[in-house]
Amino acid sequence: MAFTGAGVSAESGVATFRGAGGLWEGQPVEEVATPAAFQADPDRVWRFYEQRRHSVARARPNPAHTVLAGWQDRFPTYTLATQNVDGLHQAAGSRDVLELHGSLWRVRCLSCGRDRYEPLVPLPQLPPRCATCGAMERPGVVWFGEFLPPGAIEAAQAAAGTCEVLVVVGTSAVVYPAAGLVGIAAAAGARVIEINPAESALAELADVVLRGPAGEMLPLVNERLREA
């Protein structure tokens, strides 16, 4: 199993927003990415996500995404879970990615709940409207204070509890659910490999720690796997 965070996409030029202390129109990003902010001013929140979609649409997968996609063909029970919402794992060829924080490329109807893929940049209409019922749609991402998609987090926990090796890439894994997944895997006897250029609390649980950018470290790990 591989579990990824913002560090994987940073090398593709995708800015880290969640918990980054960044500002949007003078306000902390944390105050834009909430249900209350959307209720108060949906146009403004949609402008924020439209800008993120523009920025991510220009980004390309890096060697870390490519290695993680390749493992699905090598390991029959491989699971890839991510906290990223940028879709770069899929752009690198990964299938069945567990997107724990949702996706910038999905939108959901506030009224009938219809959930759909929306790849167009720019969006033809802002805010977008549901083709079925005409109601406003919301970004398909998980906001601060919201529950994670139950299907995705349950599948990730199940995979963590049965995997032999968990590779944690580009996340400090100190906040839920990251910390939870690593704890589950470690408690079940999995080997935990951490890849992160920065020191993190995760190192205590990890059997192997590789301090370096994912785009450099993962190709090296992959080379060793090929020799094995």
Ligand SMILES: [Zn+2]
């Ligand atoms: Zn609808």
